Amino acid sequence: MGIDNNRVDCKVVLLGKEYGGKTSLLERFLHEQFNEASPYQSTIGAAFGAKRVAVNDKFVILGIWDTAGSERYQAMSRLYYRDAKAAIVCYDVTEQTSFQRARFWIDELLQNEENCKVYLAGTKIDLVQSHTKPRSVDLHDVCDYGEAIKAAVLETSSKTGENVNDLFLKIAFDFTKDPYNFEKLEDAICDASVVNVSKADNNRRNCCHR
């Protein structure tokens, strides 16, 4: 992709319960794929990926840390949210306990990272839409909570891609809205890997934005 991994404009961290869909979300965003056939492998430690995103006439490089959801790695996951500009806190819309876990991480972020913007990502919405599994987390409840903590809420599917680009593009867009961040951005040359905010911004649903 031609990205210099030493230069990241916006540090993003993925947090949430194990099996919650974090790695799949990152895989969908970075490589536009979802490997349903391959068996679930829990993340050990953390993984990193970067992607350049176009916002108007500027480019933002999102450097994204995918943390392990297992409580065994909780102490390690804490290391990855330090100085993050954005946290995507994931919960599985079909599993209520994953939402409780999301709230745990948000409490931590609110206490420790006042400059980190929180995005609540409901995952696996395709399972509800296809009636494969019932919904366990109500979108309106999450939106009420999101409003209270000033967090955007998006329900996503890494399987269909619904709202996945929109989520990351919103992060990049919000990042450029801060004049301090915007000044630091350098012009970059467009290539095929760039995702454009204006293209992915259409037909948004299952979300409430702050």
Ligand SMILES: Nc1nc2c(ncn2[C@@H]2O[C@H](COP(=O)(O)OP(=O)(O)OP(=O)(O)O)[C@@H](O)[C@H]2O)c(=O)[nH]1
């Ligand atoms: N149908 C459907 N399945 C999904 C989706 N996202 C993830 N999954 C499945 O859910 C399981 C867990 O997904 P992961 O992305 O590995 O979850 P994780 O949060 O990274 O898990 P940890 O590494 O344990 O923290 C896998 O079997 C995925 O295929 C989705 O949007 N739709």
